[in-house]
Amino acid sequence: MNVLQFKKKNKENNRNNSYSSESYPKSPQGASAIGIDLGTTNSVVSVFSNGASHPVTLEYENSYLVPSMIFFNKNENENFVGNKAKLQNEITPVEVIKSTKRSMGKNNALFESNGKQYTAEDAATLVLNYLVSHPTLQEEKEKFGGIWAVITVPAHFDDAARLATVAAAEKAGIHVLRIVNEPTAAALAYSMMPEDKKTEKETLAVFDLGGGTFDVSIVDRDGLVFNVLSSEGDVHLGGDDIDEAIANSLVDKVHPQLVARRSSKSSELYRNLILLAERAKKALQSEGLYQVQANDLDGKGSSIETELSRENFDEMVAPILQRTLFLTESAMHAAKRNPKYISRILLVGGSTRLVLVRKMLSDYFACIVDARLEPDLAVSWGASLQAAIIIGIQPDTILVDVCSHSLGIGVVENTEAINENFKTVAKKFGIPYPISEQELHRKLGARIEDFNNELQKLLHVAPILHRNSALPARRSEFFNTIYHNQHAVHVVVVQGEGDIVGENRLIGSFLFELEQPCPKGTRCEIQLTYDVNGMVHVFARQLGTKNEAKAQFDSRTGEVTGWTSLNLDDEDQFTDNEKLHNVDEIYEKKSTTKQLEKAMSHENIVSFPFGRKKEDLQKAELSAYECEPEIVNALILRAKRYLNKIQKENKEYNLILESLKKYSSLLLKAQQGHENDEDIELVETNLLALLEGK
Structure with missing residues (x-):
């Protein structure tokens, strides 16, 4: 494997060759500022018009909230989306697709409705298609030839999930002006409150607990300038986990006994228990006791009759909420802020309605828990304001967001480390060591790619761009080749905080051919860029030569999707992230x-x-x-x-x-x-x- 030896940063990277992020679409003159909150449980669209004081949230079937659900009606060969699918969820929950957002960017994660399979990206496309069908947006489309919008994602979404979101929007005919982190959008939304407009300096904690994901951001505000200091989160933590905790407690109460073997998460029984859990969760926010009663949960006569108290509920939910508090503390630490310096906690997401959530935050921060905005609408409001900033309707507001994951490349210590890694993988595949390359290919055949992938996972990670760097962010590191006459280097780009490649999300890799002669120790520059949408671009250069490559990946597949041209005109848009870590x-x-x-x-x-x-x-x-x-x-x-x-x-x-x-x-x-x-x-x-x- 052609790999690089890690070298620490050199002052030379202050000169950083820059290349442009992919060119983002510009909306036509007069177009509305549209913000879309593509949620796990519900999706919301808001429109900010020129001259307006606040956005208008669009209604679908007399509701601002569009359930992010899909049901395939095989009799009519038609996809039901939104409220139609939600109604079907009350009848046959096992056939309704929901909570797919957690799987965005994972093409191997499939969801099924009446025999038809969908990826999370497919489901998102269908929801967005439904949102676009609103008369207001159709009028916008006819007038300007398209729809331009800002779409929000969880702050902790990785590159693949963000790319999948953009792809889904494009399939629905939406031009994506920007991808914005949900808690950041919410902070912008609160700035539109009349009593907040005069606020000068303050530090905010945005606590965003939705149906399927959790995010927390620490934001410094100075008038209309919002600077995100840090973000933490978990794309597998939200209201769905609370529902499952309740449903799991109800399984043992189902009659007849031994029904647990029919209670897998995909079973009809379990889906019906989830519905009961949702109802119990909502009721227990205002009642001390809730009666759970239902018949024929699985079509085989299984029933349930029990009661849940507020105390039972709090006991089940506490471990889940403790995880949110741990992530909040981590975000505080990364932002170098103490809880006593937080001015307000902004509540975002439907799950922040839980009494226990508000009590926990009040006890921890000892400051105002701000829930003046409807938790389900705040994100779409902020997204529409961000769209207004981009197209010039609100030019005075400035937003600086941060990246949610570190970026780095796979490296080795020396040739001995390569041999040790090779020996480890060879043993795993039952291959003798040492072995010639020709013999290795003969023995493995089609499995040679799997062999190389396992080798790749053992590489150490050299971090280049650190988590919570201000966006857009760009930074270089310098590396040395480890062989005499090495003809190429395998550039493996990963996203995450793990020490080895296998502990991180693989963004992609490519082979960078080297000019010859190439002695051992030849220097190469690897530059990684997070654009304003939090997506990844790579630049490689062999020092002392004109040999360079500039790549961007489809991080869902790891394939190189394009080569970006060198462009020095956008130099000023990048923040000097070296200063953030005081390495100079x-x-x-x-x-x-x-x-x-x-x-x-x-x-x-x-x-x-x-x-x-x-x-x-x-x-x-x-x-x-x-x-x-x-x-x-x-x-x-x-x-x-x-x-x-x-x-x-x-x-x-x-x-x-x-x-x-x-x-x-x-x-x-x-x-x-x-x-x-x-x-x-x-x-x-x-x-x-x-x-x-x-």
Whole structure:
């Protein structure tokens, strides 16, 4: 496998070659600002017109809320969407498709209604088609030749889920102006409240607990400027989990006994218990006791007659709400904010109506729990305001959002690590080791791709863009090849916080061909970009050459879908995210004493810098920074993490520290032209042995 060796960031990335995000559609002059909340349980559309003080929410069949449900009527060969599907859910819940949002971007997740299968993207397309059928939107379509809208998604949606949302909208004939995180949209919505318009500085916590997903964002507000500091969330946490907790408690109360074997989540019995759980949940917000009674839950005579108290309900729900509080604390920590500095908690999502939710937040924050806006409508209001900002109806409002996941690429420590990974996977596939490439292909045949995928999962992750970087975000890291005459590098891009590729969401990969000759240690720049929609683009460059590639992925399949052109015109739109992590501070300290003290610490143990070969040093004058060994490889990164976990007084600490210093020195000499591969390999072996406790 052609892979890269990790190197820490170089000042050279301040120059960052930029390339444009995909060009987002511009709405025609006079078009309305449309915001769509494509929800797990319900979807909502709001329209912000020029000169209006607030959005207007569209009604469908006398309701603002459109159930995000699908039912395939095989007799009429027709899809029922919204309230029609919800009515059918009361009769045959097992045949109604709902809560598909959690599976967006996962094409292998299929939902079935009367023998017809749908992906989550298919279901979203049908819901959006239904929303577009509203007379107001049809009039907009006839007048301007299309519909331009902002669509919201959970803050913790990954790249594949966001891309699937855009694809569903496009299939429904919607031009997506922007993808906006739901809690961010809600914060904008609250700014339209008359009493809020005069508010200057405040820090908000947006608590968004919907039917299937949970998000929390910490937002600094300064007048009409909204700066999202951090977002946390879980796309598998919401009101559905509360319903399931209640339904699970009811299974044992069903008569006749031993019915549990017929109570799988897809069974008719369980779907009917979910309906009972929903009713109980709503009733217990105003009543202390609720009678649960139903007959023939499964067509086989199973019935239930029991009661639930508020105390029972709170006990079942508490562990679920505790998870939301844990994520809230994590968001507070990432934003570097203390609960006492939060001015208000903004409630968003239907599940925030629970009495226990409001009590929990009041106890934790000790500030105003703000529920003045209808929880189900706040997100679509904010989305329409964001659309108004984009098309110029509300030009004074500024929104800066953040990315929800870190981005990085797969790397290895050295050739020994590659051999160890290969040995591990070979054992898993029952293949002898060592083995020639030709023999490997002969033995595996069509399974060779699976073999390579398993190898890929074992790569370490070198993070490039960090979670909660302001959008749009862009950052480069520099890497070294690990073989002499390496002809290409396999660039594997992942999204998540795991240490190895297999613990993260694979965005995609591509082969970057290298110009020859290509000695060991050839430098490559990998630049990752989150655009304003939170989607991913990749730029690769072989330093010292004109060899470069710029790719974007369909992260649902991992395939390269296009190559974006280099464009320096949009340089100003990117935030300098290096400053967010204070990684440049050390280089601004000029004191010799401070530099010396840092050099003696394991924090400064580094490998060779990216630079020219020894014979090239006479041809060009390098900056002081480029001459300084400040670039870290994956083995050193691993060692530094290990040192951070043990005491400095420990004998093991000093042994590893001395090995690191020696390793760095040898790598630096190698980059300057010295032939010392054997010495490097010996020190690598000793260092690995120390780290593994051998």
